Amino acid sequence: MQTLALVSITLCLAVNVWAQKPRHCRSPPLVVGSLTVSAREGEFFAEAKYTYDALQKRVRFREFGCNNSQSFHTDKLILFRKRVMYDISYHDHSCKRIPLRVHFHPMEVPREAKLLSEVVLGSSSAPGQGLLVNIWVGNVSETGGKYFSTFTEFGCLPVSSIYYSNSTGWVMTSFFNNMNGIGNPEDFIPPDFCMRKENEETEWGTERDFFEALF
Amino acid sequence: MQTLALVSITLCLAVNVWAQKPRHCRSPPLVVGSLTVSAREGEFFAEAKYTYDALQKRVRFREFGCNNSQSFHTDKLILFRKRVMYDISYHDHSCKRIPLRVHFHPMEVPREAKLLSEVVLGSSSAPGQGLLVNIWVGNVSETGGKYFSTFTEFGCLPVSSIYYSNSTGWVMTSFFNNMNGIGNPEDFIPPDFCMRKENEETEWGTERDFFEALF
Numbered sequence: 001m002q003t004l005a006l007v008s009i010t011l012c013l014a015v016n017v018w019a020q021k022p023r024h025c026r027s028p029p030l031v032v033g034s035l036t037v038s039a040r041e042g043e044f045f046a047e048a049k050y051t052y053d054a055l056q057k058r059v060r061f062r063e064f065g066c067n068n069s070q071s072f073h074t075d076k077l078i079l080f081r082k083r084v085m086y087d088i089s090y091h092d093h094s095c096k097r098i099p100l101r102v103h104f105h106p107m108e109v110p111r112e113a114k115l116l117s118e119v120v121l122g123s124s125s126a127p128g129q130g131l132l133v134n135i136w137v138g139n140v141s142e143t144g145g146k147y148f149s150t151f152t153e154f155g156c157l158p159v160s161s162i163y164y165s166n167s168t169g170w171v172m173t174s175f176f177n178n179m180n181g182i183g184n185p186e187d188f189i190p191p192d193f194c195m196r197k198e199n200e201e202t203e204w205g206t207e208r209d210f211f212e213a214l215f
Numbered sequence: 216m217q218t219l220a221l222v223s224i225t226l227c228l229a230v231n232v233w234a235q236k237p238r239h240c241r242s243p244p245l246v247v248g249s250l251t252v253s254a255r256e257g258e259f260f261a262e263a264k265y266t267y268d269a270l271q272k273r274v275r276f277r278e279f280g281c282n283n284s285q286s287f288h289t290d291k292l293i294l295f296r297k298r299v300m301y302d303i304s305y306h307d308h309s310c311k312r313i314p315l316r317v318h319f320h321p322m323e324v325p326r327e328a329k330l331l332s333e334v335v336l337g338s339s340s341a342p343g344q345g346l347l348v349n350i351w352v353g354n355v356s357e358t359g360g361k362y363f364s365t366f367t368e369f370g371c372l373p374v375s376s377i378y379y380s381n382s383t384g385w386v387m388t389s390f391f392n393n394m395n396g397i398g399n400p401e402d403f404i405p406p407d408f409c410m411r412k413e414n415e416e417t418e419w420g421t422e423r424d425f426f427e428a429l430f
Binding site for chain 1: 246248249256257334335336337338339340341343344345346347348367369370372374379384385390391392393394395396
């Protein structure tokens with residue numbers, strides 16, 4: 001009887017440990033948020049606001065930054081289902097309509113990623129002082145690059161990403177101010193002047209996901 | 216009467232906004248935690264566990280890492296009040312006792328730091344999915360360096376730090392698994408073999424705080 005109880009307890013513990021192991025997860029389908037990207041020892045820096053809709057496979061991305069001491073601003077609307085990206089400038093009401101070859105890849109922990117560690121940012125000693133996150137590591141076979149991606153344990157939201165390849169060097173991305181939902185559905189409607197004029201059509205390469213497509 | 220009510224509401228709002236502005240804060244006096252440091256595009260990488268006691272001004276710091284493909288391990292006990300640092304090796308029971316010139320500097324947002332922004336890591340859309348943090352920026356006049364330090368809004372715990380100077384390049388530090396309190400008070404008692412033998416005595420320079428003293 002005692003043996004049976006011991007086996008039961010052991011099995012319960014095993015199931016519990018298995019259940020608590022961080023899993024590959026996918027971010028919520030509708031998210032708005034911000035991010036910063038820095039690369040080349042700070043020579044490239046950009047901050048962006050994004051609106052992400054995995055249900056209808058579309059992303060709006062407004063970015064400003066500095067590249068080799070040159071400031072820049074971009075505003076992109078990507079409609080993956082329609083295979084088109086709009087490069088929008090409200091400043092001079094110009095709009096480039098660019099056919100898109102790449103497919104939509106949702107924000108998620110890649111399947112091939114391995115768990116490096118689970119840690120608390122801040123402190124777990126009191127409510128509101130800490131954030132439980134999982135750090136995943138993996139390789140991008142196409143580029144020979146390596147990445148470390150951090151996602152929240154609860155909610156599966158991206159927190160940061162460090163990517164290294166010989167061609168890019170270290171690229172660091174930090175995500176913040178994420179919210180579940182879409183603040184303004186009109187983010188996904190191209191402005192009128194995009195409809196009136198169809199400019200240069202440039203085909204894209206084989207970018208892997210929408211973040212890589214954007215930088 | 217309406218004007219008075221309006222003035223009262225305005226004053227209340229003003230006080231509320233003032234009260235909500237992030238302030239320069241100091242970390243709790245007793246903390247245990249971990250950190251990682253990377254520099255020189257990843258050529259230097261280290262992970263450390265620390266035990267921090269601001270009441271009695273002492274720090275224990277166990278670190279392992281890799282510098283130019285050479286792995287290393289250090290174990291340091293710093294007793295600022297006694298102006299001594301022990302460089303401990305349990306492996307061969309050796310111990311260097313090093314006189315210390317630097318003063319103790321608590322973990323805190325430096326007074327001269329300016330608030331860059333307040334953001335939520337993760338998401339504020341659901342409990343447990345986000346962490347409210349403040350990002351502070353400042354200059355280190357002695358080194359001509361610049362830093363970006365991130366502390367939690369609640370609890371004032373360090374989350375990350377980015378430091379740049381011409382001599383060091385970019386140095387990135389991430390803090391995690393912090394807990395309020397001291398897990399083992401014996402962390403601050405030097406081992407017996409440190410008492411038996413007093414080795415090389417080297418005087419230190421003018422390091423600024425205990426983190427700079429450690430790297």
